Amino acid sequence: MLKINPLELPFVSFQERKILPASPGIYFAISSNDKILYIGRSTNLRNRWKSHHREVQLKSQSEDIRLAWLQVGVNILIFR
Known part of the structure; x- marks a missing residue:
């Protein structure tokens, strides 16, 4: 099982949300x-x-x- 600590992920402030990556996550x-x-x-x-x-x-x-993210492949986001 993968354990993720959101507090350790890359992040931007809410005001800087326009610089989030254009990738799936x-x-x-x-x-x-x-x-x-x-x-x-x-x-x-x-x-x-x-x-x-x-x-x-x-x-x-x-x-x-703040907005933190974990970049993942598109196929990871498709779950039912």
């Missing part, structure tokens, strides 16, 4: 006190965060959010 929205607020997956991380449906909800939970 699993992403984590993390608060300033290291609480994971949301976990998702996308075939293109940058495009996903251009207009994320949880943006308002996440901003209301924490001022300083």
